[in-house]
Amino acid sequence: MLKVSNLSVNYGDTPVVKQLNLALDRDEIMMLVGPTGCGKTTILQALAGLIPITEGEINLGSWSATATKMVPPEKRNVGMVFQDFALFPHLTVEQNVCFRLKNTELADHWLKLLGLEGLRRAKPANLSGGQKQRVALARTLAHEPAFVLLDEPLSNLDAALKDSLRWEIRNALKTAGVPAIWVTHDQEEALSVGDRVGILNRGRLEQIADPETCFAEPANRFVARFLGEASFLPGQLQGQDVLTELGNVPGKAMDCASGQVELLLRPDDLSLVAETDKGNAVVDWVRYEGGSKLYCVTLDSGHSLRVRVSHEQHSKPGERVSIAITTNHPLAAFAQQADIAG
Numbered sequence: 001m002l003k004v005s006n007l008s009v010n011y012g013d014t015p016v017v018k019q020l021n022l023a024l025d026r027d028e029i030m031m032l033v034g035p036t037g038c039g040k041t042t043i044l045q046a047l048a049g050l051i052p053i054t055e056g057e058i059n060l061g062s063w064s065a066t067a068t069k070m071v072p073p074e075k076r077n078v079g080m081v082f083q084d085f086a087l088f089p090h091l092t093v094e095q096n097v098c099f100r101l102k103n104t105e106l107a108d109h110w111l112k113l114l115g116l117e118g119l120r121r122a123k124p125a126n127l128s129g130g131q132k133q134r135v136a137l138a139r140t141l142a143h144e145p146a147f148v149l150l151d152e153p154l155s156n157l158d159a160a161l162k163d164s165l166r167w168e169i170r171n172a173l174k175t176a177g178v179p180a181i182w183v184t185h186d187q188e189e190a191l192s193v194g195d196r197v198g199i200l201n202r203g204r205l206e207q208i209a210d211p212e213t214c215f216a217e218p219a220n221r222f223v224a225r226f227l228g229e230a231s232f233l234p235g236q237l238q239g240q241d242v243l244t245e246l247g248n249v250p251g252k253a254m255d256c257a258s259g260q261v262e263l264l265l266r267p268d269d270l271s272l273v274a275e276t277d278k279g280n281a282v283v284d285w286v287r288y289e290g291g292s293k294l295y296c297v298t299l300d301s302g303h304s305l306r307v308r309v310s311h312e313q314h315s316k317p318g319e320r321v322s323i324a325i326t327t328n329h330p331l332a333a334f335a336q337q338a339d340i341a342g
């Protein structure tokens with residue numbers, strides 16, 4: 001098990017990673033997300049032993065690193081996958097995967113499993129981005145790492161390829177049975193691929209939990225907004241229910257919220273019906289998304305909400321609509337004054 005306790009990293013006098021705690025199970029994939037500059041790459045570099053740590057401990061059973069006890073990268077048995085693939089351009093696919101490898105049987109195994117059998121003699125320059133990343137992954141896994149760090153492995157690839165390759169990478173990591181920390185900028189990728197998601201803000205983990213919990217029960221408004229479209233509607237928490245201008249809905253108090261709260265509404269929690277002159281809201285703008293449309297509406301009370309509906313909905317800016325809450329699951333309710341992180 002990879003265990004990180006109270007890890008802090010400073011650059012000079014500037015703290016960049018603050019008191020990070022996490023533990024990864026044997027074959028667990030943890031996605032690390034957060035705004036640019038929040039310290040994601042620094043965490044990976046610290047775990048790999050590429051930079052010194054200021055405080056805390058990184059432990060993998062066979063070794064333990066602290067601020068005063070540096071364990072060099074080659075002793076950590078870490079596998080790294082980068083966004084720019086980091087392949088040797090003068091070597092073939094096979095030579096890249098077998099580089100410094102004693103047991104080439106494992107190279108054969110991963111070349112086959114990742115669909116690279118026919119490309120053994122190709123040079124990186126003749127491969128597509130997706131093929132290059134498969135080679136990088138095959139090379140990493142063929143070396144039987146104790147844990148794998150992936151730094152935005154899909155960010156140089158086009159959208160269609162990203163979608164299929166993310167599953168290939170996940171399946172390969174699960175087959176290898178190694179713990180992995182995967183940094184991404186893509187919230188959808190984080191929620192769909194990870195066993196758990198860690199949301200980082202200014203060097204601190206705001207929440208670490210399974211994807212459903214992070215999305216439906218975010219620890220605070222920062223996490224709520226970071227993981228997707230989020231609207232907040234005032235209401236009164238009474239027992240298990242929240243009384244709002246759109247009716248009573250089941251609520252779940254976050255941050256010990258009580259009394260006056262704000263309900264987290266995702267665009268899919270709401271419905272929108274076109275009206276001629278009745279209704280309870282006006283359309284501000286609409287964004288076409290292909291299979292769906294995202295509407296921004298203002299309720300007659302002045303509160304703004306975002307609603308996702310079928311692309312067959314044709315209401316335009318300025319037109320009246322009826323908005324209702326359609327979800328049955330309890331919605332996260334935050335204390336009205338508790339917007340510390342957001």
Ligand SMILES: Nc1ncnc2c1ncn2[C@@H]1O[C@H](COP(=O)(O)OP(=O)(O)OP(=O)(O)O)[C@@H](O)[C@H]1O
Nearest residue numbers: 011012016034035036037038039040041042043185
């Ligand atoms: N070698 C360095 N010396 C000093 N400051 C650094 C160094 N490397 C990174 N930083 C700073 O540390 C902070 C965290 O950087 P880091 O690259 O870890 O963030 P990140 O979350 O990976 O960002 P991005 O999403 O943009 O890749 C940033 O403010 C960055 O400017």
